[in-house]
Amino acid sequence: MNDRLGKGIKLTAESSYLTDTFYADLLRDRDALAEQGPCTDTALTAQCAALLHFEARLLDQKRYQDWLDLYTGDAIYWIPYDDTADVRSHINLVFDDRRRLEDRVLRQMSSHAHAVQPDPNYQHVVSNVEAWQMPDGHRRVLASQVAYEYRYGHEVHRYVYRTDHTLKQHENKWFIAVKRCTLINIDAAFEPPTLL
Amino acid sequence: MTTSTDFDWDYLIQRDRVHRDVYTDPQLFSIEMTKLYGGLWTYLCHESEIPEPGSFRRAKLGLREVIVSRGKDGDIHALFNRCAHRAAAVCMHPSGSASRFVCPYHGWTYGLNGDLLAVPYADGYGEDFDKSTRHLPRVPRVKSFHGFIFGTLNEAMPELEDYLGLAGDVLKEFINRAPSGKLSLNAGAYRSSYTGNWKLAWDNAADMYHVFFAHRSLVDITRARNPGGDTGATYAARPDESPIYSYYLGQGHTYLHHRPGMGPSIFERARPAPGMEIGATALRESMGSEAAADLLERVPGQGMNLNIFPNLMIIASQIQVVEPVSVDRTQLTWYATTLSDAPAQANVLRMRIAEDFPNFGEVDDLEMFERCWQGLQVPEAPWVDYSRGNHIPLADITQSNGAQKAPGTHEHALRGYLDAYKDYMQTDMTLTAA
Numbered sequence: 024m025n026d027r028l029g030k031g032i033k034l035t036a037e038s039s040y041l042t043d044t045f046y047a048d049l050l051r052d053r054d055a056l057a058e059q060g061p062c063t064d065t066a067l068t069a070q071c072a073a074l075l076h077f078e079a080r081l082l083d084q085k086r087y088q089d090w091l092d093l094y095t096g097d098a099i100y101w102i103p104y105d106d107t108a109d110v111r112s113h114i115n116l117v118f119d120d121r122r123r124l125e126d127r128v129l130r131q132m133s134s135h136a137h138a139v140q141p142d143p144n145y146q147h148v149v150s151n152v153e154a155w156q157m158p159d160g161h162r163r164v165l166a167s168q169v170a171y172e173y174r175y176g177h178e179v180h181r182y183v184y185r186t187d188h189t190l191k192q193h194e195n196k197w198f199i200a201v202k203r204c205t206l207i208n209i210d211a212a213f214e215p216p217t218l219l
Numbered sequence: 220m221t222t223s224t225d226f227d228w229d230y231l232i233q234r235d236r237v238h239r240d241v242y243t244d245p246q247l248f249s250i251e252m253t254k255l256y257g258g259l260w261t262y263l264c265h266e267s268e269i270p271e272p273g274s275f276r277r278a279k280l281g282l283r284e285v286i287v288s289r290g291k292d293g294d295i296h297a298l299f300n301r302c303a304h305r306a307a308a309v310c311m312h313p314s315g316s317a318s319r320f321v322c323p324y325h326g327w328t329y330g331l332n333g334d335l336l337a338v339p340y341a342d343g344y345g346e347d348f349d350k351s352t353r354h355l356p357r358v359p360r361v362k363s364f365h366g367f368i369f370g371t372l373n374e375a376m377p378e379l380e381d382y383l384g385l386a387g388d389v390l391k392e393f394i395n396r397a398p399s400g401k402l403s404l405n406a407g408a409y410r411s412s413y414t415g416n417w418k419l420a421w422d423n424a425a426d427m428y429h430v431f432f433a434h435r436s437l438v439d440i441t442r443a444r445n446p447g448g449d450t451g452a453t454y455a456a457r458p459d460e461s462p463i464y465s466y467y468l469g470q471g472h473t474y475l476h477h478r479p480g481m482g483p484s485i486f487e488r489a490r491p492a493p494g495m496e497i498g499a500t501a502l503r504e505s506m507g508s509e510a511a512a513d514l515l516e517r518v519p520g521q522g523m524n525l526n527i528f529p530n531l532m533i534i535a536s537q538i539q540v541v542e543p544v545s546v547d548r549t550q551l552t553w554y555a556t557t558l559s560d561a562p563a564q565a566n567v568l569r570m571r572i573a574e575d576f577p578n579f580g581e582v583d584d585l586e587m588f589e590r591c592w593q594g595l596q597v598p599e600a601p602w603v604d605y606s607r608g609n610h611i612p613l614a615d616i617t618q619s620n621g622a623q624k625a626p627g628t629h630e631h632a633l634r635g636y637l638d639a640y641k642d643y644m645q646t647d648m649t650l651t652a653a
Binding site: 034037038039040041042043046104105108110111112113114115116117118119120122123126127129130133135136137138210211212213214215 | 313406407408409410411412433435436437439440443444491492493494495496497498501550551552555557563564566567570571573574575578579582583585586587590
């Protein structure tokens with residue numbers, strides 16, 4: 024066993040929140056911004072942009088526990104194949120609850136994850152941020168992102184995607200409850216990204 | 220033009236080793252793309268993807284673009300995506316529903332069965348212009364095996380059932396693990412690709428030897444979740460003695476059977492997936508524990524990896540299609556399957572479990588294929604070794620039905636498929652479009 028594995032990563036044992044209601048709400052919320060008008064609250068947008076920038080930097084710096092700490096205990100980290108499909112009857116490139124997201128990070132940190140050895144360098148770029156305070160008290164943040172990954176001996180891989188964050192407040196701090204990344208070339212064959 | 224008689228096959232493919240040219244020679248690849256892909260029965264798509272009259276889906280027959288369509292009367296056609304006029308592709312959508320195919324170049328219009336219906340300004344052609352000979356060229360033999368549609372351009376191929384042989388029995392067993400024997404392929408697909416020859420994926424498909432090395436990270440994260448559990452330690456200690464078997468089934472088809480080594484419950488053995496515990500509890504409450512237990516066993520992969528030569532693999536609950544792009548580039552598409560006659564909650568779990576291995580396992584397989592491809596670029600070190608278990612006489616591993624069965628860690632299934640490959644490559648084949 025690789026003793027570096029999971030060092031400093033806190034593991035959640037149970038996956039206890041993906042009920043029928045949770046799925047139904049997730050799909051309803053996904054579609055809620057379809058006709059959204061412009062974002063007018065510049066202070067809110069700046070605040071949310073700062074969170075997205077911080078998230079991007081944590082990934083670039085490989086501060087994985089700090090990155091996980093941005094997420095709620097009942098988070099969804101999601102890269103759909105079809106942004107209109109029902110996730111209950113379709114697979115996604117990624118559909119992680121908190122536990123599987125931790126597994127993803129654990130694998131990423133393993134020196135036996137051959138597909139990410141030697142350890143790549145990352146650069147996540149955030150742009151076009153728009154944010155809204157929602158009636159249910161949550162915040163929604165849309166952005167355009169580009170992620171670059173470079174591993175020795177390989178080309179730089181580039182991923183172009185739209186992000187949709189749902190932020191929830193807990194004790195005066197905002198956490199990521201849902202992050203959905205829609206890749207522009209999701210219907211093509213490509214090497215999957217490490218972490219968007 | 221290079222033909223298959225230009226190759227010294229007995230030198231290139233020996234009993235315990237294979238020459239790099241079999242993977243790296245572009246001329247040999249061209250021969251494969253006609254003789255194997257199109258010459259043999261080649262998987263095209265599943266009937267559930269073209270459910271009703273007018274449904275169509277694009278597919279590949281090697282490098283040839285095909286449209287598989289369902290005609291007005293429900294019959295299935297495989298048409299080359301190539302206008303009879305100047306060869307332009309008539310269909311660019313991956314799938315959908317249509318009443319006809321219109322070539323965008325000069326407007327030639329075809330029916331769902333490929334018949335040429337109309338040509339613009341037809342009086343510009345002479346009186347002997349015969350529309351009936353100018354249909355979309357067709358794959359002459361198209362056949363469905365319990366929903367799996369195959370095609371061949373080779374009139375000399377035996378019937379599909381005979382070509383599948385023992386593999387057909389295993390495929391039926393896989394299908395019948397679904398309630399009422401009904402699977403649907405409308406749940407999305409993983410599309411991965413790698414730099415390397417398509418046969419590297421084939422070599423890996425019936426190989427249990429690589430698991431604890433190539434997939435070490437997956438084993439590690441599973442152990443981190445379950446520090447006191449076995450998580451394969453017993454298997455890792457004595458893999459040759461484990462009840463996990465690889466089979467050579469004839470005609471190039473291979474099979475890995477894990478189920479005997481998976482313990483009493485496949486579902487309980489599946490890696491943690493989102494919502495797994497509460498989903499299972501909900502099913503037990505709604506169906507009763509006995510019916511739920513039976514259904515849950517059908518939700519994850521069935522411990523059966525079946526590989527039907529040259530391009531169809533059943534891996535866990537998914538259908539993987541091997542699509543060679545060039546001698547050094549391969550696409551692998553994994554279609555998720557849903558259980559048509561199961562409660563929605565069962566399919567939710569099936570989807571979440573199906574998402575696990577491509578994310579945490581397949582990525583390392585692809586990496587291995589690329590590393591093999593790198594290694595194959597050394598002309599002075601041309602041999603690939605697959606001698607594991609070759610010291611055991613074939614008679615000792617041959618079953619009464621003709622299948623060869625050995626520990627999953629042996630490489631006899633590779634030797635078997637390459638034997639068949641060698642035969643196919645040397646067989647004279649006449650391929651024709653109808």
